[in-house]
Amino acid sequence: xxxxxxxxxxxxxxxxxxxxxxxxxxxxxxxxxxxxxxxxxxxxxxxxxxxxxxxxxxxxxxxxxxxxxxxxxxxxxxxxxxxxxxxxxxxxxxxxxxxxxxxxxxxxxxxxxxxxxxxxxxxxxxxxxxxxxxxxxxxxxxxxxxxxxxxxxxxxxxxxxxxxxxxxxxxxxxxxxxxxxxxxxxxxxxxxxxxxxxxxxxxxxxxxxxxxxxxxxxxxxxxxxxxxxxxxxxxxxxxxxxxxxxxxxxxxxxxxxxxxxxxxxxxxxxxx
Amino acid sequence: xxxxxxxxxxxxxxxxxxxxxxxxxxxxxxxxxxxxxxxxxxxxxxxxxxxxxxxxxxxxx
Numbered sequence: 001x002x003x004x005x006x007x008x009x010x011x012x013x014x015x016x017x018x019x020x021x022x023x024x025x026x027x028x029x030x031x032x033x034x035x036x037x038x039x040x041x042x043x044x045x046x047x048x049x050x051x052x053x054x055x056x057x058x059x060x061x062x063x064x065x066x067x068x069x070x071x072x073x074x075x076x077x078x079x080x081x082x083x084x085x086x087x088x089x090x091x092x093x094x095x096x097x098x099x100x101x102x103x104x105x106x107x108x109x110x111x112x113x114x115x116x117x118x119x120x121x122x123x124x125x126x127x128x129x130x131x132x133x134x135x136x137x138x139x140x141x142x143x144x145x146x147x148x149x150x151x152x153x154x155x156x157x158x159x160x161x162x163x164x165x166x167x168x169x170x171x172x173x174x175x176x177x178x179x180x181x182x183x184x185x186x187x188x189x190x191x192x193x194x195x196x197x198x199x200x201x202x203x204x205x206x207x208x209x210x211x212x213x214x215x216x217x218x219x220x221x222x223x224x225x226x227x228x229x230x231x232x233x234x235x236x237x238x239x240x241x242x243x244x245x246x247x248x249x250x251x252x253x254x255x256x257x258x259x260x261x262x263x264x265x266x267x268x269x270x271x272x
Numbered sequence: 273x274x275x276x277x278x279x280x281x282x283x284x285x286x287x288x289x290x291x292x293x294x295x296x297x298x299x300x301x302x303x304x305x306x307x308x309x310x311x312x313x314x315x316x317x318x319x320x321x322x323x324x325x326x327x328x329x330x331x332x333x
Contacts, residue, residue: 109276120298
């Protein structure tokens with residue numbers, strides 16, 4: 001059954017597959033009389049609706065070539081339109097609106113000027129909205145005032161430590177003696193855990209300024225203690241030398257150096 | 273009429289020029305508006321602000 005259906009199946013080919021020597025295209029499987037396959041979904045099978053019935057004409061093959069014939073007859077039924085009144089051939093006269101129209105050139109510049117002015121106002125309103133919103137994120141004046149700390153260096157004698165508070169963190173200021181400077185510079189710093197020379201860590205050799213927060217877990221080291229004469233962190237036993245470099249214990253880095261400047265004229269140190 | 277045409281041909285004819293003019297004018301307008309409001313505010317509150325009465329309290333060394 002399946003094979004039979006396959007044989008009877010209608011095939012549509014491209015119209016010019018091959019041509020005879022006479023110029024007639026060969027379309028051997030083209031069958032206009034084929035019926036639609038029986039399909040339970042569509043009820044009874046009838047003549048195909050997509051091709052015209054044979055009695056209207058059609059293409060036939062003759063010895064001279066393809067012949068197309070069409071049998072026409074005058075349709076018997078009369079076409080009647082939906083509305084039967086006679087069409088008025090003379091179109092109703094369109095009123096003349098030119099009296100009401102304005103000259104497009106007359107206030108064109110003014111119109112664009114108004115549009116542009118509104119644009120200017122909107123743009124500046126949008127800009128100030130954005131910038132005012134961003135200013136709410138900026139640091140306020142009291143925070144900025146606390147961000148810098150001035151220290152009077154004349155009050156710190158040689159060989160003494162001073163701890164001040166800066167941005168909520170302790171800052172160590174050490175007025176180093178000449179011997180301490182020489183000690184800090186003579187050691188072989190390249191072998192340290194965080195190799196840094198003393199020259200990199202200070203701006204003036206007399207003054208060592210650094211953040212008093214242990215780089216291990218954030219305790220505050222004790223001054224003038226430890227095996228290297230510098231700082232010692234009591235929490236986990238990190239030792240820092242007189243330049244604040246980690247020498248022993250779990251601390252991975254040297255003590256941090258904040259941004260600072262000297263004010264030589266007034267003998268002051270500005271941190272921040 | 274000639275002025276209107278000149279303005280139209282200078283600023284409004286090309287949209288790129290139009291939009292650029294709007295943004296540039298918005299920038300200038302913003303600055304000018306800020307200055308004007310500040311001036312008005314200072315005049316309205318004359319003698320009440322710290323910068324006006326600072327001389328009474330702070331002696332420069």
